[in-house]
Amino acid sequence: MDPGAHRMSVLVEGVQWLFDSGNWWGNRGIVARVVEHLEYSGAALGVAFVIAFPIGLIIGHTGKGRFVASSTANVLRAVPTYGVVSLLFIWRPLTLWPLLLALAILALPPIMLNTAAGIANVDPQTRDAAEGVGLTGFQVLTKVEAPCALPLILAGMRSAANQVIATATVLGVKGQGGLGVFIFSGYGTQRYYIVYGASIAIIAIVLLVEAAFAVLQRRLVSPGLRVARIGKQLRSRKSITLVGNSAR
């Protein structure tokens, strides 16, 4: 057979597998796995947000601990999720919450660093003005700095979500859950069309979540910040070196 035709046929079979309603239902069906995938990712993002956001606010507001934060972030980025999940499987084969921590590790750096960069990049004149009209430090943070930093904070959340959802694939390594189950079992049984089908589903979810964040950005960010400030923030070097992420 022509190898080109074979390539296409595996892809087509993958799409067919994904859209075959016979594969959708049941507790091992695609729908159940999608729900699991979103549950794990959402929980991991929630945990990461609760930890990373306040730390980012404090670092950005006080300007202290920046070096420690970026060094810690680099160590966290270096941690291979696949290895951690495998290790947790050996130690605690049947529990799921440690797996959420393994995923949350991924989401900490972008949320923490972007929040800190966003706050630190607020125009000093704006901050001075806020202090000048008599706001306390806490009020400056919550009423002025945080709203001004919102575009970068959301960008951090977005890249965290992107990474976590893509990496949650690894939770399928021993059939624990999520769409990764299909990918690992597809590889194991050399039924690559299943790998493709599940991959397409994951990519679609990531892109949908990205789109949702784009909408959120438009809804939440103050119109006054939209044009001038965002452009300025994206162009300032401090934010660029901190924005960004490591992939799944």
Next chain:
Amino acid sequence: MRGAATRFAGNPPYWNGPQLSGNWDVIRYYTAEHIRFTLIALALGVLFAFPIAYLSHRRPVLYPPILAMTNVVYAIPSLALFALLGPFLGYTNDKPIIVAMALYTLVILVRNIVEGLRAVPRNVTDAATGLGYGRLRQFAGVELPLAIPTIIAGMRLAAVSTISLITVGGAIGKGALGRMFADGIDRGIDVELTSGVIAVVLLALVADALLLTAGWLLTPWTRARTA
């Protein structure tokens, strides 16, 4: 799934027993392989990133579609990317892993190079034009050096994530230190797994420190100003 015997087909050293001692050659072997994969992937990524970034910088119309494309690549889980490259490069060799890592590197770098170039102040490029710098000389002699901090930041990110992500290849019987994860989980040897994780983290930190130093050495003017 492939068993331990096929995973170690060829002659890579094999982890013996549940302890660390006597197994350093396994760690050494896969660390060397890991470094090799990382260097090839980064080199490939850099090689393609610069021309694409140059093009996006010179023709700003091209940047949004290139950015959108890189976003899609970035949304692909590594395991899925290995599979997508499978029909072209084979399912169970090193090539899909290296090419996938090169693609992620490319995506990170293009973004950082372009943003770095865009952050170069207009009056600096105007001054260079005033001094009679041509396009390419201005790019290589003025814009690129000023973008180094951002480019190095991208390189650090790319290197650390590449080193961490290569391990996912362990799931398909490849992936250098990742094979120690796969073998560790298959045979229930947590020492092998832990050693692999520690080796990956250390390797990533060393690479990060090297790039940080390189960036420091390449940008003496940033120190002159703050000193």
